[in-house]
Amino acid sequence: TQQRPHSARLYEEALKHIVGGVNSPSRSFKAVGGGAPVFMQRASGAHFWDVDNNRYIDYLAAYGPVITGHAHPHITEAIIRAAQNGTLYGTPTELEIKLALMLKEAIPSMDKVRFVNSGTEAVMTTIRVARAYTGRSKIIKFAGCYHGHSDLVLVAAGSGPSTLGIPDSAGVPVSIASEVITVPYNDLDSLRTALERWGDEVAAVMVEPIVGNFGMVMPKPGFLEELCRLTRAAGALVIYDEVISAFRFHYGSSQTYAAFPDHAAIGPDLTALGKIIGGGLPIGAYGGRKNIMEQVAPLGPAYQAGTMAGNPASISAGIACLEVLKTPGAYEQMERLAVRLTQGIQAAADEHGVALTINRIRGAFSTHFCDHPVTNYEEAQDTDSEQFAEFFRLMLDQGVCLAPSKYEAWFLTTAHTDEDIDNTVTAAAKAFSA
């Protein structure tokens, strides 16, 4: 079992100066019983090392962006080249056109793109653009889907299906929450009811087409197609939040994923991107149909700007990351390892009588301590938090790093190997037996 005295000391110190000792609440160990999070100091490929020099196999992948593994040479080179040429100009660059073209080629519904600095910004702006385009103000979203921390999307469901939202965070005005209607994911009847009641006030329906924020959850067959149809019939726009899902399962987005053969023809009006498209540096992007995107300044009346937006370092890292992902077999390799890993974990859980549901989508999966399927947020909530917390700590102590939340996915990267998988399955078996 690992000892982490230096992490414990740094946490004490961090608590004095940084709120909660962390710069994102998801990094705190609050959901897994508290205590010091692990302070990492370097990373390479599928591994990182903490300040006490313990080594970990990384399934966090920094919550998604690090899909090529850490310090991938092609991305590192691109970042160094960008740094040597100056990291920020405040002018347009040719690089931005290159990444925009790569995104457009991979995501057919994006005629025009705009780069921003985070997924939060991307989502926030798609909502503004949808409101500008439709002249309406309400948004429909799905319970448990996370869309960043802007006011409008930090709203949870009220009681019962399809109700107006209540703020999920202090500081979000009730007046803003009342512009948001939350319905259960994978539930077309609730969406229909909401659109019947509020349809002519709704600017957009916002969805994670493949969910990554209450586990990995696939849309039921026909869910997205009907969502698009109903939304358009109400005169509202469809926004896909693909901050997690784009380039995760194949080279492209959910709208071109082979699991939805008919879906490319429908697609969303606007798409929000982030994470992978920045290759591990800060980025976000949004895009969509030409006539809608032309609402944005300087062409149209919807304002959005950014000092850091499209900076050469992030754009260069993003281009390099997508180039690595174009390598033939990259996604097949991640999927093959994820299949081996999930089969090994499930077998170990079964052997030790631990109820476990695994949702795997190609190279990403989530583990739910329950004996029922997980297809929506309610089912994801109804899983054993204490068992997850114990599992999380037992894995960490054996050098396997997961996100400290029962809702987060495990991400394979192009850097994981069969040896990592074998070691992880062995660790899981020990954890279940404990």
Ligand code: PMP
């Ligand atoms: N949308 C989705 C689907 C996300 O998963 C996230 C981040 N986990 C965001 C938006 C927000 O992105 P960021 O943290 O870059 O602001």
